Amino acid sequence: MKINKKILNIVAIIAFIGLLFFMDNTFDSYKIRIVNLCGIYVVLGLSLNLINGFTGLFSLGHAGFMAVGAYTAALLTMSPAVKDMNFFLMPIVPFLANVEWPFFPALIMAGVVAAIAGFLIGAPALRLRDDYLAIATLGFSEIIRVIFTNTQTLTNGALGLKSLPTHTNIWWSWGTAILTIAFMVFLTRGSYGRAFKAIREDEIAAEAMGISLFKHKVISFTIGAFLAGVGGALLGNLLGTIDPLMFRFFLTFNILLIVVLGGIGSITGTVISAVVVTVSMEALRVLDQSMDLGFIIIEGIPGMRMVVFSALLMIVILFYQQGLMGTKEFTWDWFTKNRGFKQILKKDVK
Amino acid sequence: MGLVYKKQRLQADFKEGCEIMGVLRADNITMKFGGLVAVSSFCMDLKEGEIVGLIGPNGAGKTTAFNMITGVYKPTEGNVYYSEKNSKIETNITHLRPDQITNLGIARTFQNIRLFKELSVLDNVLIANHLRLKSGVISSVFSMAAASMIPFKSLYLKEEKEMNEKSVQLLEDVGLIDVMHEKSSSLPYGKQRRLEIARALATNPKILLLDEPAAGMNPKESIELMDFVGQIRDQFKLTIFMIEHHMQVVMGVCEKIFVLDHGETIAYGNPSEIQNNKKVIEAYLGVD
Numbered sequence: 001m002k003i004n005k006k007i008l009n010i011v012a013i014i015a016f017i018g019l020l021f022f023m024d025n026t027f028d029s030y031k032i033r034i035v036n037l038c039g040i041y042v043v044l045g046l047s048l049n050l051i052n053g054f055t056g057l058f059s060l061g062h063a064g065f066m067a068v069g070a071y072t073a074a075l076l077t078m079s080p081a082v083k084d085m086n087f088f089l090m091p092i093v094p095f096l097a098n099v100e101w102p103f104f105p106a107l108i109m110a111g112v113v114a115a116i117a118g119f120l121i122g123a124p125a126l127r128l129r130d131d132y133l134a135i136a137t138l139g140f141s142e143i144i145r146v147i148f149t150n151t152q153t154l155t156n157g158a159l160g161l162k163s164l165p166t167h168t169n170i171w172w173s174w175g176t177a178i179l180t181i182a183f184m185v186f187l188t189r190g191s192y193g194r195a196f197k198a199i200r201e202d203e204i205a206a207e208a209m210g211i212s213l214f215k216h217k218v219i220s221f222t223i224g225a226f227l228a229g230v231g232g233a234l235l236g237n238l239l240g241t242i243d244p245l246m247f248r249f250f251l252t253f254n255i256l257l258i259v260v261l262g263g264i265g266s267i268t269g270t271v272i273s274a275v276v277v278t279v280s281m282e283a284l285r286v287l288d289q290s291m292d293l294g295f296i297i298i299e300g301i302p303g304m305r306m307v308v309f310s311a312l313l314m315i316v317i318l319f320y321q322q323g324l325m326g327t328k329e330f331t332w333d334w335f336t337k338n339r340g341f342k343q344i345l346k347k348d349v350k
Numbered sequence: 351m352g353l354v355y356k357k358q359r360l361q362a363d364f365k366e367g368c369e370i371m372g373v374l375r376a377d378n379i380t381m382k383f384g385g386l387v388a389v390s391s392f393c394m395d396l397k398e399g400e401i402v403g404l405i406g407p408n409g410a411g412k413t414t415a416f417n418m419i420t421g422v423y424k425p426t427e428g429n430v431y432y433s434e435k436n437s438k439i440e441t442n443i444t445h446l447r448p449d450q451i452t453n454l455g456i457a458r459t460f461q462n463i464r465l466f467k468e469l470s471v472l473d474n475v476l477i478a479n480h481l482r483l484k485s486g487v488i489s490s491v492f493s494m495a496a497a498s499m500i501p502f503k504s505l506y507l508k509e510e511k512e513m514n515e516k517s518v519q520l521l522e523d524v525g526l527i528d529v530m531h532e533k534s535s536s537l538p539y540g541k542q543r544r545l546e547i548a549r550a551l552a553t554n555p556k557i558l559l560l561d562e563p564a565a566g567m568n569p570k571e572s573i574e575l576m577d578f579v580g581q582i583r584d585q586f587k588l589t590i591f592m593i594e595h596h597m598q599v600v601m602g603v604c605e606k607i608f609v610l611d612h613g614e615t616i617a618y619g620n621p622s623e624i625q626n627n628k629k630v631i632e633a634y635l636g637v638d
Contacts, residue, residue: 186494189494191483192480195480204464209477219487
């Protein structure tokens with residue numbers, strides 16, 4: 001049975017890679033971009049779910065870590081000529097002027113710098129709880145954005161960075177997504193994952209069981225920030241242009257929406273809802289345009305599609321308090337259990 | 351029940367003869383919340399292998415005394431000392447965090463059960479093993495990932511395996527093995543209490559602090575619990591300090607009893623002395 005599951009896992013991954021290959025070859029650039037965004041939002045959703053869902057820390061600082069990651073990767077991958085072109089108001093700081101890294105080390109570096117930012121913010125902020133932590137992290141993420149707006153020589157300030165090398169393709173985004181999923185699965189199954197869940201369930205009891213709250217909260221927060229930085233870097237190098245205004249609270253809200261819809265504390269839920277939300281964010285664009293219903297013409301209101309998401313969020317919160325999946329995870333037993341059920345029914349009939 | 355009582359008294363008398371080391375000592379600990387003195391100058395010491403009770407009317411400060419010993423509250427005055435087995439050196443644990451105190455070997459349970467409700471019974475016990483884990487978070491993830499693909503050995507996998515074996519063994523000892531994979535909140539009340547004690551035992555304590563273990567139990571469950579407490583004391587070589595309201599349990603299982611009233615220690619002695627103490631009777635029943 002165990003070997004069967006292993007084979008099923010391998011088959012599923014190979015099938016998925018095949019699907020990606022198929023999409024890479026047949027889809028037009030618009031659709032490929034959506035597929036890429038799905039992968040990136042899977043990474044971002046999982047990183048927020050680790051902090052909010054598994055460790056129970058209500059953090060709203062994700063956009064800040066993404067900004068750190070995106071800027072780090074952008075500055076490391078841009079060629080000196082492009083940097084010259086971007087920094088026309090004030091020249092770039094000398095130590096960054098001539099670096100041009102390949103994408104992979106730049107991604108890792110983006111994660112590391114974001115993780116350091118996460119550690120520095122987490123160490124003081126994680127002494128707070130619940131709403132207070134949310135306000136503090138939200139404040140920190142805004143501070144990061146404001147700093148980036150004002151450090152002209154480092155980030156080009158409000159002008160942002162343009163013509164980034166667009167390294168991100170399906171393989172980078174979904175490769176990172178698959179690695180992140182695997183990392184999260186093994187993390188949550190292990191002893192540290194259990195300790196995180198214990199903190200989520202009952203802080204006082206977890207501390208009485210010898211779990212150092214501060215250490216584990218900082219670990220979880222730093223890993224979350226690392227993944228957010230990588231996600232931000234992928235996003236920056238997909239869009240090709242970044243500016244501080246991109247990383248407002250709205251971005252954190254989008255990721256929070258994915259986590260809450262999918263199930264706070266479920267990897268499967270986050271993956272499913274990241275894909276569904278990203279695809280429908282594009283598919284529902286028709287709602288923003290003016291619609292001709294034959295007898296009446298509704299004029300387009302930009303932002304109409306966001307109303308759908310708000311309504312969807314309300315419905316999910318009303319009927320599934322824990323999100324669509326709760327804390328459940330996908331297992332192959334979903335199929336075998338059903339089969340077992342059918343067999344029992346057959347026996348009863350006889 | 352009478353037999354158990356007699357046996358434990360005999361053991362206590364026997365131990366009194368030898369020289370027994372103190373393992374935990376509270377030296378005049380006082381807790382003030384603003385103007386309210388919740389516990390004033392509480393002194394106590396625990397000798398190895400004892401079962402000591404702490405009783406008193408509602409609001410007497412029993413749980414506050416517990417919280418000071420386990421580091422949840424920092425005492426306003428006074429200190430708490432802990433000494434290792436067979437050593438005369440006392441460590442001041444007053445300013446340690448609750449998790450550091452648990453690491454030293456003092457585990458506790460809670461008055462209102464605090465299980466990890468959404469997690470399974472086995473997970474609850476496994477979490478209590480986490481404090482002895484030496485591997486880091488990154489090595490734990492990567493060794494699990496490697497082990498899922500190829501045969502692989504690492505410190506973490508060894509530790510995880512030991513944890514699992516120990517937890518299963520512990521659950522078997524306390525009689526919860528058949529509900530191992532159930533959600534802990536789905537257990538009946540008596541079993542939840544038992545699981546909470548098992549979870550505290552999984553941290554490998556030398557001293558176990560039980561906060562009203564028989565609260566909300568019927569007489570039959572209370573008697574079972576009494577036997578259980580005596581049994582784990584012998585099996586795990588514990589020193590037990592317990593708060594209890596249920597007089598039958600306290601008198602049956604404890605060898606020494608402290609009585610608190612309005613934060614003051616009003617009596618100390620063995621069960622029969624306490625039962626006949628005038629002050630204790632006054633505290634519980636009131637004076638004319």
